[in-house]
Amino acid sequence: MRSVRGSAKGWANARRKANQRRNPKSTKDTMGCYVRRNFKLSDLGYASYQDYLASEEWKRIRKRKLQRHPKCLLCDRPSCQVHHLSYDERTLLGMLSVLLVALCEECHHGIEFDGNRKRTLEEANQELRRLAILRPDLERWRLTINRARKDFIFPWPR
Numbered sequence: 001m002r003s004v005r006g007s008a009k010g011w012a013n014a015r016r017k018a019n020q021r022r023n024p025k026s027t028k029d030t031m032g033c034y035v036r037r038n039f040k041l042s043d044l045g046y047a048s049y050q051d052y053l054a055s056e057e058w059k060r061i062r063k064r065k066l067q068r069h070p071k072c073l074l075c076d077r078p079s080c081q082v083h084h085l086s087y088d089e090r091t092l093l094g095m096l097s098v099l100l101v102a103l104c105e106e107c108h109h110g111i112e113f114d115g116n117r118k119r120t121l122e123e124a125n126q127e128l129r130r131l132a133i134l135r136p137d138l139e140r141w142r143l144t145i146n147r148a149r150k151d152f153i154f155p156w157p158r
């Protein structure tokens with residue numbers, strides 16, 4: 001069997017990967033969001049997303065967010081997980097706390113998975129937004145996130 005490398009398809013794949021790396025703002029492709037996130041984390045010195053989640057840096061960012069937001073945004077039960085609305089460098093490093101959302105495990109799983117299928121970041125954010133719209137008391141939060149779109153590029157529906 002012919003090797004993929006050197007074939008037209010191989011080059012197209014290599015070009016697509018190079019574009020993904022150069023173009024972290026694009027949210028059009030499906031799971032590319034996680035590929036770009038992992039490239040970004042690699043640039044920041046993390047071996048993997050698991051490595052990032054296990055780091056002292058993330059533990060500190062997560063703890064601070066949960067202390068400030070002890071209740072799940074969506075259901076008011078105790079929060080224990082933090083959702084990234086964006087995988088840009090500043091959010092990953094905790095410098096953009098507004099793009100981190102404190103949730104309970106159940107709500108976080110509910111927005112990140114559609115049954116067994118892992119949603120893209122854009123789809124997960126869409127689901128979070130859909131659920132937040134059902135809560136009139138979250139309008140201020142939604143306005144804050146909508147406003148953040150003026151300053152930061154992240155997958156959030158208009």
Ligand SMILES: [Zn+2]
Nearest residue numbers: 072075104107
């Ligand atoms: Zn919840």
